[in-house]
Amino acid sequence: MTDRPLSPADRALSDAVDRGDLDAVRAASAAGADLGARDAAGRTPLLRAALADRVAVAALLVEAGADVNAQDARLDSPWLVTGVTGSVPMMRALLPGRPDVALRNRFGGVSVIPAAERGHVEYVRAVLAETDIDVDHVNDLGWTALLEAVILGDGGLAHREVVDVLLAHGADPLLPDGDDVTARVHAERRGFREIAAALRAAEAVRADDSHPDRP
Template sequence: MTKKAPSAAGLALLDAADRGDVAAVRAALADGADPGTRDANGRTPLLRAALADRVEAAALLVAAGADVNAQDDREDSPWLVTGVTGSVAMMRALLPGGPDVTLTNRFGGVSVIPASERGHVAYVRAVLAETGIDVDHVNRLGWTALLEAVILGDGGRTHQEVVEVLLAAGADPLLPDADGVTAREHAERRGFQGIAAALRKAEE
């Protein structure tokens, strides 16, 4: 299927969203730009604003009816990328748009999983407290947010905090990966003593 080229107003909106130029976003919308306009990679103005953490521009686009769940050619959506950037402000700006917290990225993960991997403590805490996201969602690799924080994390204080937040939110420490290895076992193998201790306590 051939992609429809953006109109002049649509191009202006995409550019304004990238730059976070609120006045230009407002002008493009007033000029008839479709909030659902997509660039060559399938990215909407809202997705581009989310990627660049242009919170004020994103809020304006959401108010104009932009879809917070629209996915691009890589299966990224405005909501999903907040888990990558870790922007709590952007996450909250998108909430009025009704994000689908069950929507998955190309790895089969929900937003809390990449956030846990990257050590975005504030985001992990906020998304678990302010949405109904599944703390034990399993991605295509067979990993939960807890497993990902241990397997792909560095074992430092930040990732230990992520593990503690996940456990406090009810994450199941006994859920193993696809090979039957638990988060604690991974932590012990990697020498992450603080994380292993927290997981051991949670298993009791």
């Protein structure tokens, strides 16, 4: 990151992004605005667009060459914040920019983890189907997306669906947290009966798969 003062074109671009003004974004870019210029928090214009879910603006910036992986002072990037907002249109707008799906946020997680925590079902489904993101990535807390969906979720319909989607995409139900507690045990402790049942069934499938000769 740099402390270089913003030029008039840079400021015009930042203001245009905040307004969602596509014509002004084009004009500022044509006037030489730096697509990598950062505000006081280290956010680029594309990150600001992603945070505000200004999909058309983001698509224009990506087409112009903006970096989808540029991280701010909090280690947020345009790509990473899609997992927080759960915006599938924004996720898809950033894909042409070749996002690094292994890029980690300040908790050491990839985008599918906060999405699972927040119950963003369609995002979890889309990011697993359309990228090669690691469904079993473990963050600095020792949690996978599956564990976060249970530990930080509310056990409601959205989180039940997230668990189902994660399992359908190969999430390992036997991976424990740092205290060697699995997602199923956490679900049972929290009284999430449907989630616990789904995880119990997935564990049984894993056990069968590990013993292919078992009758």
